[in-house]
Amino acid sequence: MAAKYVGKRIKRTEDPRLIKGLAHYVDDVRLPDTLHVAFVRSIYAHARITSIDVTEALKAPGVVAVYTGKDIATTVGPVPCAAALPDLKIPDYRVLATGKALFVGHPIAAVVATDRYLARDAADLISVDYEELPVAVDVEASAKGGPVIHEQFGSNIAYTLTSGEGDIEAALKSADHIVTQRMVHQRLAPVAMEGRGVLARYFPGEEELTLWSSTQIPHLMRTQVALMIGLPENKLRVITPEVGGGFGSKLNVYAEEALLAWISIQLGKPVKWIESRRENMQATIHGRAQVGTVEVGCKNDGTITGLRYNVVADLGAYHQLLTPAIPTLTGLMLSGAYRIPAIQMNVTGVFTNKMSTDAYRGAGRPEATYVVERAMDIVAAELKIDPVEVRRKNFPAKTEFPFHTATGLDYDSGDYEAALDKALNLSGYAKLRAEQAKARAAGKLIGIGMSSYVEICALGPSQAMPAGGWESATVRIEPTGTVTVLTGASPHGQGQETSFAQIAADELGVDLNAVTVIHGDTAIVQYGIGTFGSRATAVGGTAVLIAIQKLKEKAAKIAAHVLRCEASSLAFEGGRYSRPSAAAASAVSEPDVAVGEAPAGALPEPDTEGRSTLTIQEIALIAHIAKELPPDTEPGLSATYFFEPKNFTFPFGTHICVVEIDKETGETKFLRYVAVDDCGKVINPLLVDGQIHGGIVQAIGQALYEEVVYDEQGQLVTGELMDYALPKASQMPWFELDRTETPSPVNPLGVKGVGEAGTIGATPAVVNAIVDALSPYGVKHLDMPARPEAVWKLITG
Amino acid sequence: MKIEGTQELHAPRDRVYSALTNPGILQRCIPGCEALEKIGENLFAAMLKAGVGAIKGTFKGEVRLEDMRPPEHYRIVVEGKGGVGFAKGSADFDLEENDGATLIKYSGELQIGGTIAGVGQRMIQGAAKMMASRFFAALEAEVQRTTAIGEADLV
Amino acid sequence: MKQAISINVNEVDHRDEVEPRLLLVHYLRDLLGLTGTHVGCETSICGACTILVDGQAVKSCTMFAVQADGANITTIEGLATNGNLHPMQEGFWEKHGLQCGYCTPGMIIAATQLIDRNPNPSRDEIRHGLEGNLCRCTGYQHIVEAVEYAAKKKADL
C-alpha cells in the first residue's frame, strides 16, 4: 500500500469534539424521565448484615424504589469470572451483598430516585445493622490462615499454580551465586479520570434494553449482562459513548452494570448511575498487589542459570472478570528479555477483605518485568558488574527469533541489543556514569537506573484467552464514496479513529477525511472483543487491513467488469483502478462522485461510458446501484473480517533514567529520562509517543507515589485523590524518546502494540535508579512506592 | 491506631476512679456526649456529637466499662456509628497515686471506618489527641468540682 | 429553599431557581446542558471541572451555583470564537495533548489562564501552572507542548 498516512504524525480526527467540549461521555447522555441510583455500601471490610431498614428511605422525596440483596438474589446472576484455572475457587458474587459484606464499598442497597441529589439523600436514611467479623487483610497472613472469607472453601486460598519450564532445582544448583529478594508490588488504583457510569433504558414495548456504559468491552458486556439478567442477547444493545480512560479498570463486567439494567426493566424507565471518586477508589478494580520472593542463579560471568518466583497474589474478596488470571501473566513474562534456561513461578491466589484486583495497565507483566529487572541489577551488584553488561550477556541474539522461553512463549522478533545501545547512546551512559562518580565524590546522591523490558501484547490468540482473542472489522464504502470502518475494538483514548483511518485511507487510496471509524455500539458493530492488552492495532488494525483487502478483491472484480479487462491485469494506485494501458494516464482527472449535492435520482448515476479508470469510490456506487455488476456478484461493497492472530507480539525496549535524591528529605527528583521502545511498525508516531509518555508516568506513579492502603481493619484509608497521589505535571521529567523498529511477523501490519510498554518498562528503571543512588549506603532494594520517608530511613540507617 | 499517654489529675486516686466510672461525669467529660443512659451493668447507651471545626458527626452507640479493679484499673470501650462512619475505641486506664495527685496512664486502640476513615486519615491522630485532651481537661474540672462539693453530690 | 440566580454563561444570560446546594458544575451540566465541563473527583484536586468565573479559573465542583449569581462564566463550549478554535484548543489538537479527553476541557481552560497571566511561560512554569489539573493518559509532555504552541500562536496574533 502507498503510505500516505501510515507512519506519519497525523493529528487525531477524534479531537475536535473533545477539545470543544462537545463529546458525550455516559453522564453527558441525557434521556427524559431518567431515574438516578445511589448506593449504600459497606463501611466494614467483613461483616454479617443482620438487617437493612429501608422504610425511611422509601418515604423520602423523589424515591421510586430501593433494592437490597434479597431482591436480586434469585433474579440477577452473579458477577462473571472468565478466568479458567485448575481447581479455581469461584465465590458467588451477587450484584448486591447477600448475607455478608466482604469489603469496604461492597454495594448493599440501591436507591432509585427522580434526581441524583434526592437519591443521595435517601441513601443516608437506610439503616444497616452489621455484625462485624474478623478480617483478612494482609495477603501473606491470609494465605496461611486466619479468618476465612468464604467459609465454603475452608481457607482463603483461591488457587495455587506452578508454571515454567526447565529443571529449576538443577539450574539453581549449577549457579555460582544465588541472589534472593523479597519484593512487594503494591496495590494500585487505575483512576481513570472518568469513573464508571451506566445508563440503562428499557423499552417495555419492544422488550429491548439499551445500556450505555463506560467500558472497554461492549460486546463481552452485552453477552455477560444478557446472561446475568436473563435477557436474550439480541435484545440488549450496549453503547460505549466516549470513555474517559480505562487502563484495564473498564475491562470488566461490574455489579452495577447488570443491576442498572435489571432496575430499568423493573421500573420501565431509564436509570443512571455515575460513580463518584470515592466509589471508584472503593469498588472499581485495583491492580498489582503481589508479594513475592525471587531467587536467581547466576554464573560468575553474569550468565543467568535459572529464576524462581514464589508469590502470593492478593485477589481481593471476589473474582472480577479476570482476577485470578492476572498473576498467571506474570508467570509468562518472567524470562524478560533474557535467555533463562529454567524458570518457575509458584503462585498462590489469596482472598482478602478488599476490592478485587484485576487488569490494570500491564496486568501481571509489570510485576514480572519488575522482578526480572530488579533481579538483573541485584545480580550486577552481587557480581560487581555494570548492569548493562549483565543484561547484554543474557540477551538472545536477534538471529535467534522466534525465541523460545522457559515460560513457554515464543517471542516473535526482537533486537534487544539495538534498543539497549540506542538508549545508551541517547543517554550518554558512559558520561553519565562519570558524572555520577564526580557527584558522589561531592556528596550527592545520583542514581542511574535502567530496564530492558519485553512485554507481551496483541492479546491474543484465542487459545490463550478466556473469551476469544481475535478482533473484527467491517469496512464499507458507501454509495457516495465515504468509507465506514466498524471495529470490534473499543478504543477509549488510544486514537484508533485516526490510526485505523490511516490504515484504511492508505489501503484504499482515499482521503483520510473520507474515512469514519465507528466503534462501541453493539447494534451497529459486529461482535468484537475490545481494547485492552495492547491489542487494538495489532489485532483490530489487522482485521481492518484484511477486511479492506477482501473488499478490494470484490472491487477489482467490478472494476474489471466495467472496464472490460481481467481483474488480475488492473493496476490500483491512489484509490483508482486502471486498465493496463491507462495506468500511465491515470493522472488525468476523471469525474468523481459528486459530494455535497443531492442527485436527482435516488443515487447519483455513475458515468462509466468509455472509462479506462475508476476510483474505488465510484465502484462503490456501481456496486450499490447494481446495474453493471459481473454475474453472480453480491451488490454493495463491504467486507467483514475476524482476524485470529497466531501468536502474541513482543515489544521491547530499554529505559534509562537518572535521579537525584535529596539526602536530607529522601525526595527523588528526575534529572533525565530516556526511553527507546520498539513496538514494531508504527502507524502514527504521535500516538505512539503519547502512549509511551502516559505509560511511563503511570509507572513512575507506582515507583514513587501511588498505593492503595487498607488499614489492619480493612478500612480503605486512601479513599480520595487527596490521599492517593496521582503523578502531577510538575513532578514529571521531560522524556527523551527514540525508537527501533523491528516488525512483527505475527501480523501483516508488522505492528506489536504500545499501550502498556511505558508502564511495564519504566517502573524498574526508576527503582533501579533510586537503589543505585542509595548504593553508597549499602542499599540493595527498596519497596515501592519510594516515599521520601522510606528513602530517608535507608539513608539514615 | 494506638493512643497512649499519661495525664496527671490533681485529686486523690479513689476520687478520680469514682469520677471515671460515674456515668454523669463521663457524659460531661466525653467530648460531645449528649446522652449516656444506663442500659445494663456498666453498660450505657450513648449519643455523641463529635467533631472538630466544621467537621461534625452524630454517633449513636455504647459505652462499656470492663475489667474494673478499683481504684487502680478499668477499661472503657466506646463504640459509635453515624452518617460519617463509625468509631470504636477501647482504652485501659491505670491509676497511680502520686503525692496526693493521680497519674492516669492510658493506652488504647482507636478504629474508625466509613467516610472519616477514607478521607480523614491525616487528621485522625490530631483529632484523637484533641478528644483525649478535652476529656482530661473536663475530668480535671469535674474532680475539682466534686472534691469541692463532696462525693454526695455526685450525679 | 430555592433561590433565584442570574448567570451569564458563554455570553448568554440565564435565570434559574436553584437549591443552594446545587453545585455550579451540576448547574452548568444538568440545567444548561453544557456537558463539556466534567467531574473527576469531589475534593477539588483533579481540575476536570475547571471553568472561568469572571475571568479566573476555578473548580466548579467546589462552588455552589448560588455563589456564582451575577457572574460571567466561560466554559469549554464558549472558548472558540466565531467558530474558530482558541489557540489553546488548537495547541492541544496539534500536539496531541489529549487522549481520552476527559480532563481536557478543564486542562484547556486552566491553560488559557496560564498564558493570559504569563504569555511566555517556561516548561517548568507550565508544569507548575497546571498542578491543579490531573491527566492520567498523556504523561503531560504533549500538554506542555500544546501550551507552548498556544503561547506562541497567541503572541503571533
Added chain:
Amino acid sequence: MISAPFDYVRANTLDEALALLAQNEDAKILAGGHSLIPAMKLRLAMPPLLVDIGRIKDLSYIREDHGQIQIGAMTTHYQIESSDLLKKICPLLPECAGHIGDVQVRNKGTIGGSVAHSDPSGDWPAAIIALNAELVAVSKNGERLVKADDFFVDLMTTALEAGEILREIRINKSNDRTGQAYAKMHHPASGFAVVGVAANLTLDRNGGCEKASIGITGVSSKAYRALAVESALTGSALDEQKIANAAAHAADGVDINGDLFASEDYRRHLAQVFTKRAIAAATERAG
C-alpha cells in the same frame, strides 16, 4: 458527591453576616469554600445555613497604612501571591500564597477562610505566626485583636468565638534588614504542607540576628511558634552551623502527629530540615 440541603444567604455587609451568625448558632461562614465545600460534599459537614461573605467588597484589600500592612479576610490567595506591594514590603506572604493548593484554589480560596479554618497542614498559619500578625475578630459586640500566638488553639480550632468573623489581618512592616522565606514539603496528592516553615528574620547593623520569628505548620495539630529556634538564633551572626544548630530545635516540646505519608519521627526530622532551609533563605535575603 452531594451536600446535604442547607439555606444560603449572601451577606452584602459584614453587619448583615454578623447578625445572621448571631441568630443561627450552627450557621457557617462561607468564604472561598475550598475547605468547607469538600467537607460538605462528603457530608462531613452539614451546616443548616451558609452565610456567604465572599462578595463583601470591603473585605478584600491589601493596603499599607502607617507602617502597617492590612489584608482583608476575603482577599484571595492569588491576590496576595500577585501583589506587587506585598512582594516589596512583605514577600513572605506572596511566597507562602504561591505554595497553597493550586492555581484554581488560589483564585478562589481566601486568606481569612484558610486562617479561620486552621487546617493543621495549612500554609497561612505558619506565615501568620512568623509575621507576628494580629487578627481582627469582629462580632455584634465589636472588634477585638488577637495575636497570632493566641489565635491557633488546637486542631482546626481557633480563638474565634461563636458569632465572630475574622475581618482583617494586620502585620507590622519590617525594616530593610529583614529577610523572609517559606520552605515546604508538599504532600504529593493534596498539596498540603507535610511540613511548612515560615522564617522572618531581622538582622542588626552588624549582620547579627536581631529578631527571629519562626512559624511551623504541618507538624502538629496546629501551627506553632518555634521558640527554641528563635532564641537559638537571636543575638549572633548566622552561619550554616549556627542555623543548623538552631533548626535542630524545630520540634522541641511539640506533640507531633504522624500519618500515612510521614511518621512522627520523620516529621520531626523534616521540621528541622525545612526550618534550616527557611532560615538559610531568609538570612540570605536579609543580607
